[in-house]
Amino acid sequence: MMRLADRVILARGWRRWLTAFAAGAVGAMAMPPFGILPALVFSLVPAVWLLDGTVKDGPSRWAPFRAAALLGWFWGFGYFVAGLWWLGAAFLVEADQFAWAMPFGVLGLPALLAFFSAFGFALARLFWQPDAWRILALAFGLTVSEWLRGHLFTGFPWNNPGMALGQNTWLMQSASLVGLYGLTFLSVAICAAPAVLLTGQTTRARWTAPGLATALLLGLAAFGAWRLPSEASAQVENVRLRIMQPNLPQDAKFNPRNRDAIMRRYLTLSASPGRDGKAAAPTHIVWPESAFPFLLHRDPASLAQIAALLGPGSTLITGAARMDDPLPGEAAGKFYNAIQVIDDKGTILGAYDKVHLVPFGEYVPKFLDTLMRAVGLRQFVHIPGGFEPSEKRAMLSIPGLPPVAATICYEAIFPGEIVAEGARPDLILNVTNDGWFGQTPGPYQHFAQARLRAVEEGLPLVRAANTGISAVIDPFGRIVDNLPLGVEGVIDTSLPVAEPLTLYRSWGRFSLTATLAICLILLIARRRHQSSLN
Numbered sequence: 001m002m003r004l005a006d007r008v009i010l011a012r013g014w015r016r017w018l019t020a021f022a023a024g025a026v027g028a029m030a031m032p033p034f035g036i037l038p039a040l041v042f043s044l045v046p047a048v049w050l051l052d053g054t055v056k057d058g059p060s061r062w063a064p065f066r067a068a069a070l071l072g073w074f075w076g077f078g079y080f081v082a083g084l085w086w087l088g089a090a091f092l093v094e095a096d097q098f099a100w101a102m103p104f105g106v107l108g109l110p111a112l113l114a115f116f117s118a119f120g121f122a123l124a125r126l127f128w129q130p131d132a133w134r135i136l137a138l139a140f141g142l143t144v145s146e147w148l149r150g151h152l153f154t155g156f157p158w159n160n161p162g163m164a165l166g167q168n169t170w171l172m173q174s175a176s177l178v179g180l181y182g183l184t185f186l187s188v189a190i191c192a193a194p195a196v197l198l199t200g201q202t203t204r205a206r207w208t209a210p211g212l213a214t215a216l217l218l219g220l221a222a223f224g225a226w227r228l229p230s231e232a233s234a235q236v237e238n239v240r241l242r243i244m245q246p247n248l249p250q251d252a253k254f255n256p257r258n259r260d261a262i263m264r265r266y267l268t269l270s271a272s273p274g275r276d277g278k279a280a281a282p283t284h285i286v287w288p289e290s291a292f293p294f295l296l297h298r299d300p301a302s303l304a305q306i307a308a309l310l311g312p313g314s315t316l317i318t319g320a321a322r323m324d325d326p327l328p329g330e331a332a333g334k335f336y337n338a339i340q341v342i343d344d345k346g347t348i349l350g351a352y353d354k355v356h357l358v359p360f361g362e363y364v365p366k367f368l369d370t371l372m373r374a375v376g377l378r379q380f381v382h383i384p385g386g387f388e389p390s391e392k393r394a395m396l397s398i399p400g401l402p403p404v405a406a407t408i409c410y411e412a413i414f415p416g417e418i419v420a421e422g423a424r425p426d427l428i429l430n431v432t433n434d435g436w437f438g439q440t441p442g443p444y445q446h447f448a449q450a451r452l453r454a455v456e457e458g459l460p461l462v463r464a465a466n467t468g469i470s471a472v473i474d475p476f477g478r479i480v481d482n483l484p485l486g487v488e489g490v491i492d493t494s495l496p497v498a499e500p501l502t503l504y505r506s507w508g509r510f511s512l513t514a515t516l517a518i519c520l521i522l523l524i525a526r527r528r529h530q531s532s533l534n
Helices: 004-010 012-031 036-054 061-091 096-124 133-149 171-198 203-227 257-268 300-309 366-374 409-413 443-457 504-531
Strands: 242-245 283-284 314-324 335-343 348-353 404-408 427-432 461-465 472-473 479-483 489-493
Touching: 004 036, 004 171, 004 314, 012 036, 012 061, 012 133, 036 096, 036 133, 036 171, 036 404, 061 443, 096 133, 133 504, 171 203, 171 443, 171 504, 242 461, 242 472, 257 300, 300 335, 314 348, 314 427, 314 489, 335 404, 335 409, 335 472, 409 427, 409 443, 427 472, 443 461, 443 472, 443 504, 472 489, 479 489
Parallel strands: 242 283, 283 314, 404 427, 427 461
Antiparallel strands: 242 489, 314 335, 335 348, 461 472, 472 479
């Protein structure tokens, strides 16, 4: 095994880059739906050894950092290609128009995202030492780069390494303390530590870091076991939810010719007796994102059908595009990807407009949109000019429900951003349409990330997805009920009660800043100490 470590450390040229790519690709197996935590060990341990090999890379003082950045790019490219290849399925929904662009999604996006891991590796290399402290340097570098990936250029924190710990019910409980980026630091530190076993100079040096990592992992599990109550969460009184999952093919969903068939399917499923045939009449029915290939708020006939479906005092919550009336001088109003609340009289009581839009899926910069249309191209969603983002996040008021933090589609992947400033909600609502990605890992990854938001915030999650996975999650991340991917049906269930404010919600950003600052101080102090000895 020590020979293996030496071979990785001494690898040069294409062998070095291929090893980095393969190590990154292995790491993707730690993400949903696989959730193989040791895969991240087999990904990060070679990364440590590869960085060891950059210590004397060239005569220039900057050569090791360039080599580290290139290693990080290849590692990240492997990680993102293996973890995000399913994005290609979206380009085949309307293959005649978008299949040509598949390589840009499957390879181009990973190539861009890999620059973040390149930065993380280079930052780690800045504090690299030939001892166990280099594990802390890698955890620091990748946590900083992952935070940047989640915030720069609208952000895309998908498959953050912290999700390796964010899937197990016990281990995910630490997200209530430190959130996703805190889990990232812990994941990297724990899974990279075994690298020292084969490179330490003494028995103590070889075993200290892996021993501490094992103790830390056991401590996280113990905390999770302690935090999880043995009984099910209490339920909100007088709330009976029905979540409808239509499982519509994506190529049929946005076709106006299918409007009547889609409406019949939604109404029939929503009026069905449910899986056991004994469910009480629901107080609230939830439909998924982009439910209609038309503007619901401008279709009185459809609103009348919904009113006929709803029992006295019941409410429908549905995804539905909406359009504002045009302002003076405008040719058309602005479109919004929205959630609308409809009562038993067919009246729209309120709406939430999506804040965080999907780049190139729901909008493109206006200059680029004009250029694309000039050459006959368009974005995925057929909206002239794309959707407009809402200016700010606000709670959604729904009769009979506690205050709601509404999210649409991938808004649920952004930690710390789904709750508006001010009064705290008691429920996270997520409506989504993952039908673009078929039976691939994508919908499982999306579901797992939304589930972790419930733990971070201490709030129940109600999720309605077109093709799945629809579910109700309690504030501890436990699945109360769900419908699997690729089936149609309904969930009839109650609503769990919210837990008290979590430490992450109170101090999450401060705790991450403090952790990284302390880590940076320790690394600088260690580097100066080593320099003084030399």
